[in-house]
Amino acid sequence: xxxxxxxxxxxxxxxxxxxxxxxxxxxxxxxxxxxxxxxxxxxxxxxxxxxxxxxxxxxxxxxxxxxxxxxxxxxxxxxxxxxxxxxxxxxxxxxxxxxxxxxxxxxxxxxxxxxxxxxxxxxxxxxxxxxxxxxxxxxxxxxxxxxxxxxxxxxxxxxxxxxxxxxxxxxxxxxxxxxxxxxxxxxxxxxxxxxxxxxxxxxxxxxxxxxxxxxxxxxxxxxxx
Amino acid sequence: xxxxxxxxxxxxxxxxxxxxxxxxxxxxxxxxxxxxxxxxxxxxxxxxxxxxxxxxxxxxxxxxxxxxxxxxxxxxxxxxxxxxxxxxxxxxxxxxxxxxxxxxxxxxxxxxxxxxxxxxxxxxxxxxxxxxxxxxxxxxxxxxxxxxxxxxxxxxxxxxxxxxxxxxxxxxxxxxxxxxxxxxxxxxxxxxxxxxxxxxxxxxxxxxxxxxxxxxx
Numbered sequence: 260x261x262x263x264x265x266x267x268x269x270x271x272x273x274x275x276x277x278x279x280x281x282x283x284x285x286x287x288x289x290x291x292x293x294x295x296x297x298x299x300x301x302x303x304x305x306x307x308x309x310x311x312x313x314x315x316x317x318x319x320x321x322x323x324x325x326x327x328x329x330x331x332x333x334x335x336x337x338x339x340x341x342x343x344x345x346x347x348x349x350x351x352x353x354x355x356x357x358x359x360x361x362x363x364x365x366x367x368x369x370x371x372x373x374x375x376x377x378x379x380x381x382x383x384x385x386x387x388x389x390x391x392x393x394x395x396x397x398x399x400x401x402x403x404x405x406x407x408x409x410x411x412x413x414x415x416x417x418x419x420x421x422x423x424x425x426x427x428x429x430x431x432x433x434x435x436x437x438x439x440x441x442x443x444x445x446x447x448x449x450x451x452x453x454x455x456x457x458x459x460x461x462x463x464x465x466x467x468x469x470x471x472x473x474x475x476x477x478x479x480x481x482x483x484x
Numbered sequence: 485x486x487x488x489x490x491x492x493x494x495x496x497x498x499x500x501x502x503x504x505x506x507x508x509x510x511x512x513x514x515x516x517x518x519x520x521x522x523x524x525x526x527x528x529x530x531x532x533x534x535x536x537x538x539x540x541x542x543x544x545x546x547x548x549x550x551x552x553x554x555x556x557x558x559x560x561x562x563x564x565x566x567x568x569x570x571x572x573x574x575x576x577x578x579x580x581x582x583x584x585x586x587x588x589x590x591x592x593x594x595x596x597x598x599x600x601x602x603x604x605x606x607x608x609x610x611x612x613x614x615x616x617x618x619x620x621x622x623x624x625x626x627x628x629x630x631x632x633x634x635x636x637x638x639x640x641x642x643x644x645x646x647x648x649x650x651x652x653x654x655x656x657x658x659x660x661x662x663x664x665x666x667x668x669x670x671x672x673x674x675x676x677x678x679x680x681x682x683x684x685x686x687x688x689x690x691x692x693x694x695x696x697x698x699x700x701x
Contacts, residue, residue, distance in 0.1 A: 324577045336573035348560040352548045359550060360534065393534055 264289035265318040267304050269296045270461050271469050273366075273418040274327040278315040280414050281331050283459055285338040328358060331411055343411045357397050357404065357412045365390040366418045372434065373426045374477060387434060394419070395443040402449060413450060417460075420447035425466050429474065489514035490542040492528050494521055496690050498589065499551035500539040501641035501680050506555045508676035509632070510562040552581055555637055568634045579628075581638035587613050588642060596652040596691050597700060607653045611660050618664045625670060632674060640677055643668040647684035648691040 264282065266289050268275030282289050294304050294314050307316045307323035317324045317333065324333050335344045345351050368387045375383050394416070397404060404412035424435055424447060437444040450456055491507065491514055493500035507514055519528055519538050531540045531547035541548040541557070548557050559568040570576050591613055594606035617639070621627055627635035646657050646668075658665040671677045 319574075322574055324574070326580070329577050329580070333573050333577045336576070348557055349543070349546055349548070351560070352553050352557040355553045355556070356549055359553070 262287070263318070263320050265292060266290070267292045267294050267301070267307065267316040267318070268314045269294055271466060272296070272314055273422040274313075275315040276417060276422075276460070277327040277414050278317055278330045278334075280417065280456065280459055281334040281343070283455055284343055284409065284414075285334060285341050287334070287338055328362065328415070331414060335411065343405060343409060343414065345410070354404075354410060354412050357394075358415045360390075360397075361394065361412070361415050361419060365394055366423070369419060369423045369434065370426070373423075373430045373432065374474065384432070384434065388439070391419075391435060391440055391443060395440050398442050398446055400442075403446065409450070409453060409456070413446075416446075417450065417456070420450050421460055422466075425463060426470050426474075429467060429471050487512075488542075488544050490517060491515070492517050492519055492525070492531065492538050492540040492542070494519050494538050495682055496644075496687050497538060498641040498645065501644065501682075502551045502637050503539050503541055503554045503558070504680035505637050505640065505676050506558040506568060508680055509566040509568065509637075510558060511565060512558070512562060552585070552638060555634060559634070566632075568628075568632075568637060570628075570633075579634050581635050584617070584635075584639050584642075588617070588639075592642065592645065592649055595649050596695065597698065599700065603653060607655060610649070610653075611655070611657075614657065614661045614664060618661045621663060621667055626667070632671065636671060640668060640671045641681060643672070644681040644684055644687050645691075648688040651688055652691065652695075 264287055266275070266278050266282065268279060268291060270293055279289075279291070292301070292303075294300055296314060300312060304314070304316060305312055307318060308325045311325060313325070315325075315327055315330060317330045319333075319337070324330050332344070335342065344354060365387075368383060368390055372380065372383045372387045397412070401407075403409050404416060419435070420443075427434055435444060435447060451460065489507070489512055491500070491503055493504070493516060495518060504516075517525075517527075519525060521538070524536060528538065528540060529536055531542060532538075532549045535549065537549070539551055539554065541554045543557075543561070548554050555568065569579060588610075591606055591610040595603060595610050598606055624630075626632050627639065650657055672681070
């Protein structure tokens, strides 16, 4: 039986990355279509995600699945080998709790800390540090959030551990530092060093100028306002 | 083995109602503990140290936080009765409730918390969002299709707040979204729902108190 798996994504998107990493962890071959999300979205993307018109979209045998977290759960249930979510309902609920925390609190606030105006930055930064502290507590001495191997929480936390770290480097901030959050910092290093992660992450030397450009454009747009 | 289930909750909480309904659907006996949100119990702070919010489901001493995560948990643990989520992964992927959380809850809050032009805008956006949800329902008896399911559980608690929204905003939801009201009344026929939702007048009185407290006329 032929499986047709496609991912509509964007090379620099942390959300798109989640979908790709999940498929790679499962060893599922897929066709990747890079969408020009800042320019012209393809007709296919608009067809498969008419409500949000966003990446990533997973297409499995012609059926679209949207929203990165939904895609992660779908991939886990469809390809049952190499599980990245615990089997036990309680442990699963705990993983989902941390995923929600990262997605709704941690990541957005950290992102905001990089972009916010000077006068607001301290407040947002303090809030972000609180969230990082809480996130670190979820590691609880483990190598990865998933334990010995990468789990779904780690996949989602890549937004913080990699993409945010790159953004901060540009902004000259160093929130996720080894001295402030030693466990979390070590996790981000270990995570990025996993072979499967290393070969799939967008390269730093491409990402840095890209995010720099985004921030510059944002500041330019806001200066005009 | 004895199961010990406790729910830390607050009677008008839309989120708490979801877990009450899910537990009732599965026929699970549990201890309901009312929290005073101005004076949170040590147990609540211990069981939900990150957010310090209700509802918290405590199963054999272990806490599960966040209402939709609780509903999924309840569905997975007590899976042999009244399934709330589809078993097919693709079907499950199409069952979404976070729009309800992110949009409807915030818009509804603005309807009772604001006045004048701000309220007029909130009302308009609220009704538009309800209409979108009504469209999702279509002609199905439930969001879940033929049977009551996850999205129904996520959304029906709002029905207990409709009267309060209507009185505060001076509008009729039934006039705008008759199919949605028909759906709500169908859900209210279920014992699990009727027993889990507070009386609409009681909710309205509570909102009036809150408005006084926040100094909203």
